[in-house]
Amino acid sequence: xxxxxxxxxxxxxxxxxxxxxxxxxxxxxxxxxxxxxxxxxxxxxxxxxxxxxxxxxxxxxxxxxxxxxxxxxxxxxxxxxxxxxxxxxxxxxxxxxxxxxxxxxxxxxxxxxxxxxxxxxxxxxxxxxxxxxxxxxxxxxxxxxxxxxxxxxxxxxxxxxxxxxxxxxxxxxxxxxxxxxxxxxxxxxxxxxxxxxxxxxxxxxxxxxxxxxxxxxxxxxxxxxxxxxxxxxxxxxxxxxxxxxxxxxxxxxxxxxxxxxxxxxxxxxxxxxxxxxxxxxxxxxxxxxxxxxxxxxxxxxxxxxxxxxxxxxxxxxxxxxxxxxxxxxxxxxxxxxxxxxxxxxxxxxxxxxxxxxxxxxxxxxxxxxxxxxxxxxxxxxxxxxxxxxxxxxxxxxxxxxxxxxxxxxxxxxxxxxxxxxxxxxxxxxxxxxxxxxxxxxxxxxxxxxxxxxxxxxxxxxxxxxxxxxxxxxxxxxxxxx
Amino acid sequence: xxxxxxxxxxxxxxxxxxxxxxxxxxxxxxxxxxxxxxxxxxxxxxxxxxxxxxxxxxxxxxxxxxxxxxxxxxxxxxxxxxxxxxxxxxxxxxxxxxxxxxxxxxxxxxxxxxxxxxxxxxxxxxxxxxxxxxxxxxxxxxxxxxxxxxxxxxxxxxxxxxxxxxxxxxxxxxxxxxxxxxxxxxxxxxxxxxxxxxxxxxxxxxxxxxxxxxxxxxxxxxxxxxxxxxxxxxxxxxxxxxxxxxxx
Ligand SMILES: Nc1ncnc2c1ncn2[C@@H]1O[C@H](COP(=O)(O)OP(=O)(O)OP(=O)(O)O)[C@@H](O)[C@H]1O
Ligand SMILES: [Mg+2]
Numbered sequence: 001x002x003x004x005x006x007x008x009x010x011x012x013x014x015x016x017x018x019x020x021x022x023x024x025x026x027x028x029x030x031x032x033x034x035x036x037x038x039x040x041x042x043x044x045x046x047x048x049x050x051x052x053x054x055x056x057x058x059x060x061x062x063x064x065x066x067x068x069x070x071x072x073x074x075x076x077x078x079x080x081x082x083x084x085x086x087x088x089x090x091x092x093x094x095x096x097x098x099x100x101x102x103x104x105x106x107x108x109x110x111x112x113x114x115x116x117x118x119x120x121x122x123x124x125x126x127x128x129x130x131x132x133x134x135x136x137x138x139x140x141x142x143x144x145x146x147x148x149x150x151x152x153x154x155x156x157x158x159x160x161x162x163x164x165x166x167x168x169x170x171x172x173x174x175x176x177x178x179x180x181x182x183x184x185x186x187x188x189x190x191x192x193x194x195x196x197x198x199x200x201x202x203x204x205x206x207x208x209x210x211x212x213x214x215x216x217x218x219x220x221x222x223x224x225x226x227x228x229x230x231x232x233x234x235x236x237x238x239x240x241x242x243x244x245x246x247x248x249x250x251x252x253x254x255x256x257x258x259x260x261x262x263x264x265x266x267x268x269x270x271x272x273x274x275x276x277x278x279x280x281x282x283x284x285x286x287x288x289x290x291x292x293x294x295x296x297x298x299x300x301x302x303x304x305x306x307x308x309x310x311x312x313x314x315x316x317x318x319x320x321x322x323x324x325x326x327x328x329x330x331x332x333x334x335x336x337x338x339x340x341x342x343x344x345x346x347x348x349x350x351x352x353x354x355x356x357x358x359x360x361x362x363x364x365x366x367x368x369x370x371x372x373x374x375x376x377x378x379x380x381x382x383x384x385x386x387x388x389x390x391x392x393x394x395x396x397x398x399x400x401x402x403x404x405x406x407x408x409x410x411x412x413x414x415x416x417x418x419x420x421x422x423x424x425x426x427x428x429x430x431x432x433x434x435x436x437x438x439x440x441x442x443x444x445x446x447x448x449x450x451x452x453x454x455x456x457x458x459x460x461x462x463x464x465x466x467x468x469x470x471x472x473x474x475x476x477x478x479x480x481x
Numbered sequence: 482x483x484x485x486x487x488x489x490x491x492x493x494x495x496x497x498x499x500x501x502x503x504x505x506x507x508x509x510x511x512x513x514x515x516x517x518x519x520x521x522x523x524x525x526x527x528x529x530x531x532x533x534x535x536x537x538x539x540x541x542x543x544x545x546x547x548x549x550x551x552x553x554x555x556x557x558x559x560x561x562x563x564x565x566x567x568x569x570x571x572x573x574x575x576x577x578x579x580x581x582x583x584x585x586x587x588x589x590x591x592x593x594x595x596x597x598x599x600x601x602x603x604x605x606x607x608x609x610x611x612x613x614x615x616x617x618x619x620x621x622x623x624x625x626x627x628x629x630x631x632x633x634x635x636x637x638x639x640x641x642x643x644x645x646x647x648x649x650x651x652x653x654x655x656x657x658x659x660x661x662x663x664x665x666x667x668x669x670x671x672x673x674x675x676x677x678x679x680x681x682x683x684x685x686x687x688x689x690x691x692x693x694x695x696x697x698x699x700x701x702x703x704x705x706x707x708x709x710x711x712x713x714x715x716x717x718x719x720x721x722x723x724x725x726x727x728x729x
Contacts, residue, residue: 428533433569436529437583437639438557438590447582451573451622 028217029086035059038186041086045155045189048162058175058185065179071342072371072403073311076247078284083249085187087217128153128192128208140204148197151206154222157193164195168226172255172292172319180251180286180313184220188253191221196231196262205461207236210252218249225255227262229295234265236464247275247310251286260295260322265303267460268316269468272308274475279338279367282310289316293325293351301328302345303459305468307475310339315373317346320354320382327356330456332468334475335368335400344373344405349382349415358389361453364400365476371403376417378410385415393423394452396445396476446473482507482544482678483528483647489538490527497523499703500539505647508675512689512714513682515700516722521682522566524700525649529563530556543647558590560646564636564653566682568624576619576635577605580642587643608641612668629656637668644672649680654688666691686718699725 029040038059042052067075128151144151150161157165175185192208210221227233237254250272256264266289275282285308291300302316312335318327329345347356356376364370376387393402404421426448434444450457450469457465483505490498497520505511515521527534528541530553541548548556571579584604585595596604609616612634624632633653640648650669654662669679669692681692689697689711697713698705699722707713707725717724 427569429569430571432531432553433565433571434579434583435553436557436563436565437579437643438554438587439583440554440586443582443586444554447574447579448571451571451578454573 027086027088028084031082031084033080033083033085033187037085041187041189044086044088045158047158050166051158054170054175055186058182059187061176062179062182062186065176065182067179068313071313071373072369072405073313073340073342074369075284075311075313078247078249080183084217085220086189088189128206144202144204144206147200147203149200149202150193150195152193154188154191154193154224157224161193161195164226165193165224168224168255168257169222170255172257172290173253173288178288181253181288184222184251184253184288187218188220188222191223191252193223194225194233194235196227196233198228199230200228201231202233205234205236207238209238210250218251220250221252223252223254225257225264225266225291227256227258227264227298229259230261231259232263234461235267236461237266237268238271238464247282247284248273249284249286250309252288254287254289254316256291256300258291258293258295258298258300258322258325261297262295263299263301264291265301266291266316267303267464268305269460269464269471270304270306270308270312271471273310274308274337274339275310277337279310282339283308284311285309285314286311287314289314290319290346291317291327292319293322293327293354295325296322296351297324298322299326299328301326301330301459303330303456304332304343305453305456305460305471306331306333306341306343307471309341312339312341312343314343315345317348318356319348319350320356320385321350322354323351324353324355325351326354329356329358329360330459331360331372332363332453332456332472333361333370333372334363334472335365335370336475337366337368339366339368341369342371342373344371344375346375347377347387349376349378349385349387352381352383352385354378354382354385356385356387358387358391359455360389360391361456362391362393362402363396363449363452363472363476364393364402365396367399369401369403371405373405373407375407376409378412378415378417380411383412383414385412387415387417389417389419391419391421392452393421394449395423395425442473445476449473449476484542485528485539486541487539488524488527488536488541490523490534490536492523492534496537497534497703498527501700501704503698503705505678505680507646507678509696510673510679510681510692510694512692512694512697512711513680513700513705514684514697514714514717519700520703521700522651525563525566525651525680525682528556528649529553529561554586557643557645558587560677562640562643562645562648564633564640564648564650566651566655568627568632568636570622570624572622572625574623575621576623576638579623580605580619580639583639584642604642608638611641611671612637613664614638630658630661633657634661634665637665641668641672646677647680648672648677649682651682652684653681654683654685662688663691686714689714701725 038055173181175182196202258264272283293300300318306312320327327347333341333343335341345358360372362370362372372391378385391404395402406419408417430448431444449472457468460468485503488498488501513521581601614634694711697709699707
């Protein structure tokens with residue numbers, strides 16, 4: 001084994017940190033997927049009729065659809081009848097504030113480094129904590145509501161702000177959009193809802209922390225973010241799951257709606273359990289994220305750091321409908337061991353003078369496969385539009401794979417698209433250079449990888465950025481060639 | 482400080498060093514000259530512990546340690562510094578960040594507290610002056626898009642930051658303009674003390690006017706074939722390497 005392979009091996013063999021689970025009483029739906037389950041979920045959530053019907057329609061559609069097979073993923077057969085579609089920690093009564101949340105749950109999140117007690121929180125971040133299928137609480141709600149900002153669980157939004165939910169739900173990602181969005185529309189259980197009123201600049205980061213705890217369950221949450229005219233919000237999403245030998249399904253939908261002059265920054269640090277060294281277990285992550293720059297001069301920016309999951313299938317996209325609107329996609333996707341990722345973005349230019357930027361950094365190690373898939377579409381009337389795409393792949397070792405699938409359609413002459421792609425390996429020279437300065441192998445790899453991903457990492461809010469850098473190093477611990 | 486005895490080293494089964502002996506004591510400056518491909522950079526890499534090379538015979542002692550026991554980063558933390566003939570680019574990593582990681586890891590190995598941002602900046606400022614390097618350069622990705630001279634100057638800056646016991650400068654003078662040569666030499670001379678030692682690898686006698694060596698060695702075909710004082714460099718410049726070949 002060469003020196004590099006040895007470093008590679010050590011660096012890639014780090015254990016997953018959030019692999020524990022907690023036993024608390026749960027209210028879980030029976031295993032299986034059928035109309036009764038859809039009705040049961042809706043009933044448990046005390047939903048209005050229109051929403052139940054919306055679900056049922058999605059479900060009847062879902063039954064007619066087939067799993068997508070165009071990705072560069074090897075997806076084992078998933079038995080959708082073998083999953084419980086609803087699991088919630090049992091509540092004693094309706095909660096009025098975070099102080100009433102079961103201390104066990106609060107402890108669970110504290111173990112993850114997320115404090116739900118407001119006095120302990122960094123004052124710059126409000127959190128909605130979602131465990132399995134339900135939100136267990138949202139911090140700083142009162143403070144935000146003084147500004148007219150609504151930040152709550154999806155279920156609560158359905159109850160308290162039905163007109164907003166009804167108006168926007170499914171408008172960016174129609175339930176029929178794809179197999180997984182359709183499944184989600186039928187069985188989604190909770191998620192976060194956020195509305196920023198006209199002209200308001202949200203003073204703190206809003207964040208949702210997703211945790212899958214129960215076994216044999218899937219997590220199907222929805223997030224809906226509405227930024228009204230001239231508003232601004234930065235939104236964060238984090239996720240972890242216990243180590244389990246069986247695969248668990250996570251099929252989420254995120255919709256963002258940006259009105260005129262509004263700006264939404266959406267950042268994700270995805271750290272679902274990736275499975276063990278031999279590829280056993282791990283989360284299947286099939287997520288549909290899409291935002292629409294509805295009004296003129298609006299902007300949506302996606303930043304994602306994807307380190308976890310056994311399989312990642314995810315393409316956060318922007319529909320640039322408003323003139324002069326801007327869509328951005330910054331991504332670092334790290335795969336190790338037997339992980340597979342097929343991720344990228346779609347930028348659909350509809351308005352005039354629209355701009356999009358895609359920076360994708362793939363890092364593959366072990367026996368993993370890492371694909372970038374992107375689609376830039378500039379329609380005829382989107383005059384003077386611009387896209388810049390840069391897709392880089394970094395290989396650690398020679399048993400992994402990196403692939404790039406850029407699709408570009410431009411339907412007018414005044415628009416311009418630039419695409420750059422590179423594939424490189426961490427050089428032995430680079431490592432030796434670091435070693436020679438007294439930096440050990442582990443830190444050398446961390447330094448090089450973080451340097452490589454810097455353009456993306458610097459897009460993250462400060463607190464997340466530090467965490468993400470650590471995570472990159474942890475995920476890759478043991479790997480270079 | 483450094484004692485190399487009968488060193489044989491090869492790469493991919495090609496023998497490069499073939500019985501090399503060299504002794505360097507504290508306070509000394511040694512110059513190594515020799516034709517292209519004679520093994521000068523190989524020697525530097527072997528001392529630094531690059532694992533592509535197999536040491537097949539002989540040994541290297543450094544500060545009474547058998548070096549073969551130590552990994553490259555341990556050697557660096559023990560005080561061996563190599564200014565690379567071809568400094569390496571690391572995209573996205575600034576020299577500042579690179580040095581911060583290095584300095585603090587070296588400190589940690591000695592049981593010292595890491596420098597905080599303020600202390601580190603102070604150290605940087607001080608060392609920047611020494612080689613007349615600009616802050617702007619240090620915040621760019623290391624060596625990426627640097628001119629040849631900037632790369633070499635940056636190497637000496639790093640040397641100043643790490644304050645090594647043994648510095649090996651591999652053709653640090655090539656690519657430097659006259660002014661930079663003076664600045665860099667001046668930096669090296671300032672760092673010189675009775676407790677450290679320097680090995681300069683060079684093709685040009687000119688450098689040795691600035692960094693005056695105590696010994697000059699000629700490395701040919703994997704061995705040191707001749708040693709002398711600084712006058713040997715002058716003689717070499719005049720007569721070329723054939724002169725030595727003929728004499729042997
Ligand atoms: N991987 C390799 N396989 C075979 N030979 C190699 C390999 N790497 C280096 N060499 C050879 O080793 C010899 C010594 O190289 P080295 O770089 O040490 O020379 P040098 O004295 O530093 O030369 P220069 O003055 O040009 O810098 C050269 O002939 C070189 O081609
Ligand atoms: Mg050389």
